[in-house]
Amino acid sequence: xxxxxxxxxxxxxxxxxxxxxxxxxxxxxxxxxxxxxxxxxxxxxxxxxxxxxxxxxxxxxxxxxxxxxxxxxxxxxxxxxxxxxxxxxxxxxxxxxxxxxxxxxxxxxxxxxxxxxxxxxxxxxxxxxxxxxxxxxxxxxxxxxxxxxxxxxxxxxxxxxxxxxxxxxxxxxxxxxxxxxxxxxxxxxxxxxxxxxxxxxxxxxxxxxxxxxxxxxxxxxxxxxxxxxxxxxxxxxxxxxxxxxxxxxxxxxxxxxxxxxxxxxxxxxxxxxxxxxxxxxxxxxxxxxxxxxxxxxxxxxxxxxxxxxxxxxxxxxxxxxxxxxxxxxxxxxxxxxxxxxxxxxxxxxxxxxxxxxxxxxxxxxxxxxxxxxxxxxxxxxxxxxxxxxxxxxxxxxxxxxxxxxxxxxxxxxxxxxxxxxxxxxxxxxxxxxxxxxxxxxxxxxxxxxxxxxxxxxxxxxxxxxxxxxxxxxxxxxxxxxxxxxxxxxxxxxxxxxxxxxxxxxxxxxxxxxxxxxxxxxxxxxxxxxxxxxxxxxxxxxxxxxxxxxxxxxxxxxxxxxxxxxxxxxxxxxxx
Numbered sequence: 001x002x003x004x005x006x007x008x009x010x011x012x013x014x015x016x017x018x019x020x021x022x023x024x025x026x027x028x029x030x031x032x033x034x035x036x037x038x039x040x041x042x043x044x045x046x047x048x049x050x051x052x053x054x055x056x057x058x059x060x061x062x063x064x065x066x067x068x069x070x071x072x073x074x075x076x077x078x079x080x081x082x083x084x085x086x087x088x089x090x091x092x093x094x095x096x097x098x099x100x101x102x103x104x105x106x107x108x109x110x111x112x113x114x115x116x117x118x119x120x121x122x123x124x125x126x127x128x129x130x131x132x133x134x135x136x137x138x139x140x141x142x143x144x145x146x147x148x149x150x151x152x153x154x155x156x157x158x159x160x161x162x163x164x165x166x167x168x169x170x171x172x173x174x175x176x177x178x179x180x181x182x183x184x185x186x187x188x189x190x191x192x193x194x195x196x197x198x199x200x201x202x203x204x205x206x207x208x209x210x211x212x213x214x215x216x217x218x219x220x221x222x223x224x225x226x227x228x229x230x231x232x233x234x235x236x237x238x239x240x241x242x243x244x245x246x247x248x249x250x251x252x253x254x255x256x257x258x259x260x261x262x263x264x265x266x267x268x269x270x271x272x273x274x275x276x277x278x279x280x281x282x283x284x285x286x287x288x289x290x291x292x293x294x295x296x297x298x299x300x301x302x303x304x305x306x307x308x309x310x311x312x313x314x315x316x317x318x319x320x321x322x323x324x325x326x327x328x329x330x331x332x333x334x335x336x337x338x339x340x341x342x343x344x345x346x347x348x349x350x351x352x353x354x355x356x357x358x359x360x361x362x363x364x365x366x367x368x369x370x371x372x373x374x375x376x377x378x379x380x381x382x383x384x385x386x387x388x389x390x391x392x393x394x395x396x397x398x399x400x401x402x403x404x405x406x407x408x409x410x411x412x413x414x415x416x417x418x419x420x421x422x423x424x425x426x427x428x429x430x431x432x433x434x435x436x437x438x439x440x441x442x443x444x445x446x447x448x449x450x451x452x453x454x455x456x457x458x459x460x461x462x463x464x465x466x467x468x469x470x471x472x473x474x475x476x477x478x479x480x481x482x483x484x485x486x487x488x489x490x491x492x493x494x495x496x497x498x499x500x501x502x503x504x505x506x507x508x509x510x511x512x513x514x515x516x517x518x519x520x521x522x523x524x525x526x527x528x529x530x531x532x533x534x535x536x537x538x539x540x541x542x543x544x545x546x547x548x549x550x551x552x553x554x555x556x557x558x559x560x561x562x563x564x565x566x567x568x569x570x571x572x573x574x575x
Contacts, residue, residue, distance in 0.1 A: 019044050021078065023052030025063070032058050033065035034085065038096060040074035045104065047080040065090045072096040077105035082112070082132075092116040098144075103128040110134055118142040118164070125149060131156050142188070143167040148174070155180045166190035166212075175200035185209045190235075194218055203227035214238055214259070222247040231255055238262040243269070250275040257281040267291040274299030285309040285331070292316070298323045307331040309355070314519075318343040331355035333379065338362070338462070338520055339440070339569060346370035357403065358382040362462070362569055363438050366391040373397050381413075382406040386571055387435035388428060409434050438571040445565050449558025451477035458526035458573035459557060465566035466517055468493065471525055472558035473532070482552045486525060486534055486544075489515035498532060498546045507546045511536075514543075524573055527554050 019042070023034035034052070054060075063085040074096055082088055089111055098120035106112065109132050118140050127150040130136070136157055142164045151174040154160065160181050166188045175198050178184065184205050194216040202208060207230055214237040222245050225231070231252055241263040249255065255276050265287040273279065279300055289311040297303070303324055313335035321327070327348050337359040345351065345368060352374050361383040375396045385407040393399065402414040402424070409431035414424040425432075439452050449472045463469050468489035472479065485499045493515055498507040514536060515521055524535040530548040535541075559568050 019047070021047050021050050021080070023050055023063075023066075025052060025055055025058065027055075028065060031064045032062045033067065034063050036066055036068035036072065036093075038068055038072040038074045038078075040076070040078065043075040043100075045076060045078050045102075047078045050080065050084045060085050061087055064088060067092045068094070068096055070095045075099040077101060079104040079107045082106060082108035082110075087111050090114040090116075093120070095119040098122050099124070101125040101129045103131070105129055106132050108132060112136055114138045116140040117144070119144075121145050123147065125153060127153055129153065133157060134159070136160055138162040140164040141168070145169065147171045149177060150174075151176055152180070154178070157181060159183055161185040162187075164188040165192060167192070169193045173198065173201070178202060179204040181205060183207055188212045189216070191215045195240075197221075197224040199223040199226055206230050209233065211235070219243075220248045221245060222250070224248065225251050228252060229254060233257040235259045236263070241265060243267070244272045246271045246274070249273065252276060254278050258283070260284045260287065262286040265289060267293065268296035269293050270295040271298055272296050276300060277302065279303055281305040283307040285311060288312045290314075292320050294319050295323070297321065300324060301326060303327055305329045309333040309335070311335055313337055315339070315341075316344050317341055319347075320344060322347040324348060326350055328374075329353040329355075332359070333357040335359050340364065340368035342367045343370070344368050345372065348372070350374050352376045352398075353379075355379045356383065361385055362571065363387040363435060363440065364392060365389045365435070365440070366395070369395070371395040375399055377401040377403075379403040380407065384408055385410075385431065387438040388431035389435050390425070390428075390432040393425065393428070404428075407431075434571070439568065441559065441568050441570075443560050443566045443568065445561055445563050447560075449479060449560045451556045451558045452570070454554050454557045456572035457528040457554070458524065459570050460522070460524045460573040461559075461568060461570040462520045462522050463515075463559075463561070463566055463568050464518070464520050465515060465561040465564050467562045467564040468515060469521075469566060470558075470560045470562065472560075473525075473527055473552065473554045473556075474558065475553045475555050477556045477558075479558075482550065484532060484546075484548075484552055484554075486532070488523060488534070496534070496544055498534075498544065507544055509544050511543060525557075526573060 020037060020039040022037050026033050026035060064087060066088055075098060086108060088109060091112060094116060098117060099122060101122060103126045112133055113135055115136060122144040123146060130153060134156055137159050146168040147170055161183055163184060170193050178201050182204060185207055187208060190212050197218055203226055205227055208228055210233040211231060212235040214235045216239050218239040219241050229251055232254060234255055237259050242265060244265060253275060256278055258279060261283055266289060268289060270293045277299060280302055282303060285307050300323060304326060306327055309331050318341045328350055330351055333355040351372055354375060357379040362385060366389040369392050372395060376398050381403040386409045399417045402417060404410050404412055404414060410428055412427060417424055437455060441450060443450050468487060471486040473484040481501045483501060488496045490497060494512050496509055496511040496514060497505050499505050522537045526533045530551060532546045533542040534544040536543050
């Protein structure tokens, strides 16, 4: 018995190593197909036929489709495939361990129109490997181990319309590789280890419609896209593009979709896209854009969709979008925008979706929006909004959805606005009311305070200033004793103090660099029960305080910055 088991095991191993090439036949719609089992670990190429039992009435000449997926294994493509099935139109050899494609691999495959060799380990394709594929329209070599290709490997593929070379580790691509492909329409080169775009690659591909170069290490220059006058879709996501030269896209006058997500562009210069007169969709999200120059979007008269999400944007200006009158969707989600300048959206009369989700907005005023009568959806979720000009909503006669979750004056999603407008307006009443008490002002750095009504016993303020800032608490809307002054960032931004009646310092504390230049600074000042408390940011404990010895009625508060123009946003605290 022991000897029998040993002999059986040896026979089992021997049989498992026997080369196998057999088909299980099936129908796919009207097409007759072979599900190929291939066990050829030694890469033999001496097969004389393919085993398998046909359906009644079908023969080898009826077989049009051949599939082989995980579970089969062969480092090469036996040349018997098209010798056995002369009318194959599709071959898919997916994940079977292919390493090499030789000159004889597709001998006789003159009817083949689609070849899929993805998810193998192909590192070598010989110069004449595709010479018989004269009818081929699609080749997929995605996810292999190619580092280069023979210069003329596609010389006979005049009808090729789709080529996928993604997920390879190219070290070089010959300058003329794509030039014979005069009918190429779609080219994928994602994750292909590319660091440069050779300006000779595409000089003959006048019919190329879609080019995907995402997830490489590319930058762009003025001559990268010569020959691509017919290109409609260009994907440059997740590369190393840090700037966009003004002439980079000049040949692409028919381009409709441009994707630049996840690069390192920090500035959009004037005329960055001015030659893209047909562009309809532009996505430049996930770039650290700090500056948008005037005229950056000049020339984009036909743009419908602009996405600038996750760009670390902190501010816009009133002319940022002035050339985008046909824009219907604008996404500014997941940025750091703290205020909207006057007229910023006035130039967008056709906008239907406006995304401001997850920014730092505190107030929205009509002079930023104008009359957006076509606006259907506005996303304001996850801001810190505490005031909203009702005129924005009244003007938006087409509004249907407003995302307002996670704000201060209201926290809800307002859907079906067309039907439930009256109900939603009531729920937003606090926002409408609050806007009357929220101050947005610029002080010019003179010696006088600008005074405002102190209707509540505290203010939350944001200020952008180059120097120290002062807050006055007074019974009148002018300086007259008794008064209390709060100085933040005095003595070269090292100390803060409280002064009474313009002469007596009653509190002083070290506060190094408490006023940060070129950015918003948040403070809170609370006065109640004759106690003054001053807070920084969201800190729960005050950094400075004073208990009045003599009662000072606080009816007004004043704002000024020392020798500096300052921008303020102030709202009552805790009302």
